[in-house]
Amino acid sequence: MPKVTTLWLTVAAAVTVLATDAAIVSPASGTKIKPGATFAFEYRTAADYCVSSYNFTVWLDTQDPTSLYPSNTWARGVFLGEFALPNYPGNPYPRNLPPSNFTMPDFSISPGGFGVGSKVNDAHIKLLVLEEYQTCAGGLGNTIGFHYANLIYNATS
Ligand SMILES: *[C@@H]1O[C@H](CO)[C@@H](O)[C@H](O)[C@H]1NC(C)=O
Ligand SMILES: *[C@@H]1O[C@H](CO)[C@@H](O)[C@H](O)[C@H]1NC(C)=O
Numbered sequence: 001m002p003k004v005t006t007l008w009l010t011v012a013a014a015v016t017v018l019a020t021d022a023a024i025v026s027p028a029s030g031t032k033i034k035p036g037a038t039f040a041f042e043y044r045t046a047a048d049y050c051v052s053s054y055n056f057t058v059w060l061d062t063q064d065p066t067s068l069y070p071s072n073t074w075a076r077g078v079f080l081g082e083f084a085l086p087n088y089p090g091n092p093y094p095r096n097l098p099p100s101n102f103t104m105p106d107f108s109i110s111p112g113g114f115g116v117g118s119k120v121n122d123a124h125i126k127l128l129v130l131e132e133y134q135t136c137a138g139g140l141g142n143t144i145g146f147h148y149a150n151l152i153y154n155a156t157s
Pocket of ligand 1: 082096
């Protein structure tokens with residue numbers, strides 16, 4: 001086989017490995033969580049051979065974004081934090097490790113000032129993760145992975 005073809009096949013084989021199995025391990029979709037309750041959190045990053053994972057941000061989404069157009073009322077939710085998990089060689093010693101759990105906010109309580117809470121039962125909300133990673137295949141900027149788990153806030157049953 002000509003050398004260039006061999007090289008190309010080697011690169012192509014490496015590229016196919018780059019489909020990552022990043023996932024929200026916990027909470028499982030369908031988990032019912034009461035306001036103020038602690039729930040387990042575990043995220044598996046995209047990190048792998050040829051894939052370096054940097055930070056990921058975690059959000060609770062209580063109302064999905066309307067579209068990708070600018071809007072003053074684009075979505076609802078709260079930011080839970082920016083974290084990273086160790087992966088060699090991209091980010092071996094992150095100082096912002098994720099917690100093993102989060103506490104579900106009580107959305108009936110005012111977040112402060114003019115803000116007014118809202119008391120709801122059986123609300124379908126989501127825990128979102130947006131992860132920045134980059135692969136040895138290259139690309140303009142980091143690749144951003146998006147995952148979510150469906151949750152039921154303040155379930156009555
Ligand atoms: C990762 O997140 C931490 C915590 O927010 C921040 O201090 C750090 O600058 C971030 N690193 C990058 C590369 O974005
Ligand atoms: C929740 O996470 C915090 C911070 O990581 C930890 O200190 C605490 O022990 C955890 N609680 C439970 C119930 O797992």
